[in-house]
Amino acid sequence: MAGEPRTVAPARAAPAAHPAAIEVRSLVKTYPRGVRALDGISFSAARGEITAVLGPNGAGKSTLIKAMATLTGFDAGSIGVDGVDVRTRPAEVRRRIGVVSQSYSSDPSATGYDNLRLQARIYGLRGDRLRARLHELLDWMDLGSAAGRLVRTYSGGMRRRLELAMGLVHEPAVLVLDEPTAAVDPVAAEGLWSLVTELCRDRRMSVLLTTHQLDEADRLASWVVILNQGAVVVQGSPQDLKEELSGDVVAVRLTDPATARQVEAAMKRLAQVRNVAWTGAELRADIQGDARALGSVLEVLTAHSVTGPVSVSRPSLNDIYFRHAGGHR
Numbered sequence: 249m250a251g252e253p254r255t256v257a258p259a260r261a262a263p264a265a266h267p268a269a270i271e272v273r274s275l276v277k278t279y280p281r282g283v284r285a286l287d288g289i290s291f292s293a294a295r296g297e298i299t300a301v302l303g304p305n306g307a308g309k310s311t312l313i314k315a316m317a318t319l320t321g322f323d324a325g326s327i328g329v330d331g332v333d334v335r336t337r338p339a340e341v342r343r344r345i346g347v348v349s350q351s352y353s354s355d356p357s358a359t360g361y362d363n364l365r366l367q368a369r370i371y372g373l374r375g376d377r378l379r380a381r382l383h384e385l386l387d388w389m390d391l392g393s394a395a396g397r398l399v400r401t402y403s404g405g406m407r408r409r410l411e412l413a414m415g416l417v418h419e420p421a422v423l424v425l426d427e428p429t430a431a432v433d434p435v436a437a438e439g440l441w442s443l444v445t446e447l448c449r450d451r452r453m454s455v456l457l458t459t460h461q462l463d464e465a466d467r468l469a470s471w472v473v474i475l476n477q478g479a480v481v482v483q484g485s486p487q488d489l490k491e492e493l494s495g496d497v498v499a500v501r502l503t504d505p506a507t508a509r510q511v512e513a514a515m516k517r518l519a520q521v522r523n524v525a526w527t528g529a530e531l532r533a534d535i536q537g538d539a540r541a542l543g544s545v546l547e548v549l550t551a552h553s554v555t556g557p558v559s560v561s562r563p564s565l566n567d568i569y570f571r572h573a574g575g576h577r
C-alpha cells in the first residue's frame with residue numbers, strides 16, 4: 249500500500265503570463281461502476297523540460313494521458329495544454345499536443361512513408377510542405393532508407409521511431425509519450441531518449457512521459473510525479489525525491505516465506521528502520537543513523553539465520569517509488 253499522500257515539494261504553478269506546458273488541477277475521473285481512476289490530482293509540467301509520471305499498473309497514468317489528449321472526458325478539475333483549456337477548446341488542444349501511445353498506431357501492412365503521409369494529411373499538410381516535413385522527420389528519425397519498407401518488417405526500435413515521427417508530424421508544442429521504451433532493447437531505448445532530449449533542448453518542446461523505468465525518469469526528467477491509485481503520492485525533482493531519503497538502503501533476498509515474514513516484522517520494530525518494502529523477494533529497508541543502525545539490521549538477519557548476500561546503498565528513485573507506490577510481498 250502507498251504511504252500517506254504527500255509531496256516533497258508543492259505542486260508547481262506557472263505564472264498566468266507564461267502558462268505551463270501542462271497544468272493539471274484537482275482532476276477527477278470516474279469510470280462506470282465507480283472506478284475512480286483519478287482522484288483529484290494536481291501537477292504542472294514546465295515548458296521545454298521532461299516531466300515523468302510514474303506509477304504501478306492501474307495508477308491512472310493512461311487515463312491521465314487520455315484526458316489530456318481529449319480522448320476521454322473527466323468529472324471535475326481542469327487541464328491546460330500549452331495554456332489552452334482541454335474542456336472548452338479541445339480542437340485547439342489537439343493541434344498543440346502530440347501523443348505517442350503504448351499501443352502502436354501505425355499500420356503494419358503499409359510502408360513507413362505511407363503511414364507518416366497519412367498522419368500528415370490528417371493534420372492538413374499538403375504538397376511541398378508535406379513532402380518537406382516527411383523528409384525532415386524520416387531523416388531525423390534515421391528512417392530514410394527504410395521509408396519504403398512495410399512497417400511489419402521494422403524492428404521494435406524502428407517502429408517506435410516511426411510512431412514518434414507520427415506524433416511529431418504537426419509540430420506539437422507538447423509531446424506525450426506513454427511508456428515509449430516498453431518492449432524495446434536498451435540500445436534502441438537509448439536512441440529514443442537522445443532524440444527526445446534533443447527535442448527539448450534544441451526545439452524547446454515540452455515532454456510528458458510515463459514510464460516504469462525509474463532510472464529513465466531519474467536521468468531524463470526535471471520533475472517526477474508518482475501516482476498511485478489515482479492520487480499523487482509524491483512529486484518533486486529527482487534530487488528532491490532522493491534527498492527525502494537520507495540514510496541508507498539495506499537490501500536482502502528472502503525466499504523462504506516464514507523467514508521473510510519474521511524478518512520484516514523484526515525490522516519494523518527497529519527504531520532506526522523508517523520503511524520496509526518488497527521488490528519481489530527482495531526486502532529493502534530504509535535505515536537512518538550511523539553504523540549502529542546498520543549493526544541492528546544485520547543482527548536481525550543473523551538472528552534469523554539469513555546467510556544470503558546483503559547490500560547497502562544510497563537511496564535511488566527506485567526506493568522512493570517503492571516506498572510510496574507500494575511494494576508488498
Ligand SMILES: Nc1ncnc2c1ncn2[C@@H]1O[C@H](COP(=O)(O)OP(=O)(O)OP(=O)(O)O)[C@@H](O)[C@H]1O
Binds near residue numbers: 280306
Ligand atoms: N475503460 C475503463 N473502464 C473501467 N475502468 C477502467 C477503464 N480504463 C481504466 N480503468 C481503471 O482505471 C484505473 C486506472 O487505469 P489506467 O489504465 O489509467 O492505469 P495505468 O496507470 O495507465 O496502468 P498501466 O501501467 O497498467 O497502463 C484502473 O483501476 C483501471 O482498471
